[in-house]
Amino acid sequence: MKFNVLYIDMNSFFASVEQHLNLELRGRPVGITATEGDHGSCVAASYEAKAFGVKTGTRVREARELCPDITFIPSRHRVYVRYNLAVAEVLDRFAELTRIRSVDEFQLALSGEQKTLEGATELVAQMKAAVANEIGESLRFSAGIGPNHLLAKIAGKLEKPDGFSWLGEENMPQALAHLELDDLPGISKGMGARLAKAGIQDIPSLVALDPRHARKIWNSVEGERFVRSLQGMDVPLPETKRGGYGNSKVLAPEFRQPAEAYLVSRWLVEKATARLRADGRVAAKISVGMNAVDGARWGRSIKTAASQDTMTFQNINRALWRAAWPALKGRDLMSISVQLSDVCLLSERGGDLLSDLKPAERTERERASQAADFINARFGNGTISFGVNKPHPGFFERG
Incomplete structure (x- = not known):
């Protein structure tokens, strides 16, 4: 049996983060509330509290009656998001992180030996050990594998906490x-x-x-x-409709110098234009944005003739970075973004009398870009690149 998807469900994530940060809370019942005081309800509970019947939605006063020793802590969503990203970084080193489904759930694609039950079992054990060693033993998760995202998600909730289950044609329904x-x-x-x-x-x-x-x-x-x-079919998730093609990147420390970040932006342009061509579309606007570690921001957009040519957008990207350079000096960048918008189908693009370009016809450079896509698809991404760039895959990617 082959499995395609691994689903990770963090166990009592909010409460586990608080127990990780406060040694005195470990092994004790903890309830996370939306507000301080005896009003309101629990938005999360540790497994120690769940053993007394406290669960999400339990009123604070009722929870105190069920579990007199419970400690209540107001929810700190930004803290939980930081740990969500930390866990995602670890997971993405072992398998391709395809979706962060929520603040405590992750979806990953399996490949090679990971698609077998034995390979997936070993993979999950390695992930559990890495999360415990690199982030904290209080942060545990349940995992599920299946031929598609739905069965993997259901499997991930069958054995909690800290479990591992699988669903497929051999044990369904x-x-x-x-x-x-x-x-x-x-x-x-x-x-x-x-x-x-x-x-x-x-x-x-x-x-x-x-x-x-x-x-x-x-x-x-x-x-x-x-x-x-x-029934076990690998039904792809529907793509979210979007008004353009873009990639944003939260930069790893080694890419935060402006010169390094610029090379990452060139890689983002290549990715965005390749997706544009794959969908048979053209874009007439490119936007580039940077966020510095110190909070400073810079962004600008330029309109151009509708195109799907990588070098057209690379040249504009370079011009935008040159314009931003005085503001970037001495700053490390936290994130960058490249967005292609004003999108329409290539088949809807009009011709150009001056260049003798017919409606819906590709330019010579667009045909060259399309040829590069074909070679990269056959021999691997990066076989042909449009100048120097710095690939930056991994959990930092957003887009």
Whole structure:
């Protein structure tokens, strides 16, 4: 059996971060609240508190009655986000981090031996050890693998805390037969009622459902996608619609000098224009932005003739960096961004009488860029590059 997706679900993440930061809280019941005082509810609870029946949504006063020794701490979202990124950095060294699903959930793509049960088991053990050693033993996670993101996510919640499970054609649907329909992500009470009306009372019946029937029950294509995913098909997540193509990069320390960051920006331009061409589109505007470690910001946009040529946008990128250079001196950069916008289909681009370019026809340089895409796809990314750049893959990438 081959697995494609690894899903990581941090265990009681908010409370675990607080226990990591405060030795006195380790091994003790902790509740995280949205506000200070006895009003409001818990937004998270440690496993020590959960053992007394405290859970997300439990009122503070009720939690205190259930667990008199509980310690309440107001939520510190920025702190949890920092630890989210720290965990993501560790995970991304072992497998490709494809999505940060939430502040405490991560989705990764498996490759090579990682796609086998033995390889994935070893991978998860290595990740658990790395998170414990590099960040803190209080931060633990449950992991799940599957042929698609839905089954991997469900598997990741089967054994908590600190567990590891898998779902696939060899153990479905029996591995989930003990769960209720509304235990599955995406099955609300309302959807459960619809399924019951259609005669679907349990998970095995849902898995056996004709996906076309599911579309009618959901009154949406999402129903068909959901059931096909439960049946083990690798249904890709729909792409978010966007008005342009862009990449943002939170820079690792070794790339924060302006000269190094500029080379990363050239790599971002290559990535954005390659995606532009892959979708058969052109852009007529490029925006470049920089955020310095000291809080200073710089950004500017330039419009141009609609194009999908990498060198056209590289030249504009260079001009924008030259304009920004006086403001960048003596500063380290925290992040940079490159965005291509004013996008339309190549097939909708008009011609140019002065250059004898017909409507929807590629220029000579655009054809050269397309040829480079073909070679890179066949022999590996970076086989052909458009001048000097500095690839910066990993968890820092945003876009």
